[in-house]
Amino acid sequence: MEKAILNVDVLYISQNMNSNFSHNGDLAIDISKLKYLKAPFTGKIKRKYSNCNGIWLESSKKVEYADGTIDYMTIMTLHDNDVSDLYINKKIKRNEIYYQPGVKGNVTGSHIHIAVGKGKFKGTGWYKGKYQPKVKAYAWLINNQYDITKALFLHPDVKVSKNSYEWKIYEEKSNNLKKSNNEIAKEVIQGKWDNGNMRKKRLEEAGYNYNEIQDLVNELLNNDNKYYIVQKGDTLWDIAMKYKVYWKDLYEENKDIIGDNPNLIKPGQRLLIKF
Numbered sequence: 001m002e003k004a005i006l007n008v009d010v011l012y013i014s015q016n017m018n019s020n021f022s023h024n025g026d027l028a029i030d031i032s033k034l035k036y037l038k039a040p041f042t043g044k045i046k047r048k049y050s051n052c053n054g055i056w057l058e059s060s061k062k063v064e065y066a067d068g069t070i071d072y073m074t075i076m077t078l079h080d081n082d083v084s085d086l087y088i089n090k091k092i093k094r095n096e097i098y099y100q101p102g103v104k105g106n107v108t109g110s111h112i113h114i115a116v117g118k119g120k121f122k123g124t125g126w127y128k129g130k131y132q133p134k135v136k137a138y139a140w141l142i143n144n145q146y147d148i149t150k151a152l153f154l155h156p157d158v159k160v161s162k163n164s165y166e167w168k169i170y171e172e173k174s175n176n177l178k179k180s181n182n183e184i185a186k187e188v189i190q191g192k193w194d195n196g197n198m199r200k201k202r203l204e205e206a207g208y209n210y211n212e213i214q215d216l217v218n219e220l221l222n223n224d225n226k227y228y229i230v231q232k233g234d235t236l237w238d239i240a241m242k243y244k245v246y247w248k249d250l251y252e253e254n255k256d257i258i259g260d261n262p263n264l265i266k267p268g269q270r271l272l273i274k275f
């Protein structure tokens with residue numbers, strides 16, 4: 001099952017839910033300074049409203065909400081300047097860029113007005129809400145409006161710029177097949193899992209053992225030309241076992257240092273471990 005995600009390039013909330021500027025009684029948010037909105041789920045376009053280029057996208061299947069609710073979801077977005085590429089029944093895939101900010105309709109600046117409704121699209125998709133004196137207009141509320149922070153997970157790649165909400169962060173694959181420790185270790189090296197305590201927290205939330213991953217990361221980072229300094233009491237066999245290499249290969253690689261007798265290694269000798 002898909003988790004519903006808020007996936008924008010930049011999260012700059014220029015108007016909160018229930019704000020008395022023009023969202024009084026309305027659980028919509030306005031996002032500005034962004035370039036695009038990606039579809040939170042796979043769905044179909046159910047309505048287009050030309051006055052403000054409003055689009056209602058309904059999920060094709062039930063989705064998982066950030067608060068754990070399982071249901072269909074409908075998302076309403078307003079003010080894109082050009083929705084000529086969108087039409088009724090068009091299928092939109094999750095993570096597909098489908099909506100942009102704009103100034104179409106009653107607005108003070110370029111943004112996307114976003115509201116989420118629980119369940120399938122019904123009727124006209126919205127109804128008239130409270131009068132908003134500051135903009136001298138009525139708010140129009142999506143049917144079954146739902147707190148957007150309880151509906152959508154925030155994608156971890158979103159650059160958060162202005163936000164006063166606590167979002168649940170979406171973890172890729174956390175609910176599907178888990179990636180191998182090796183894959184995750186590579187992602188850590190690529191910088192996808194933050195640093196320090198944040199890395200620890202995120203890895204553990206995604207169900208990974210932090211220490212195991214961290215050991216692998218250290219191993220991968222030292223992958224080629226690893227050296228081992230012989231300690232008192234070591235045997236070539238022990239060292240080979242420790243690094244999971246064949247002892248004869250280890251010997252051949254270091255014959256110049258060890259000499260003719262593989263049973264005679266001396267503390268302080270620096271052995272090359274090749275994987």
Ligand SMILES: [Zn+2]
Nearest residue numbers: 028029030113
């Ligand atoms: Zn708005």
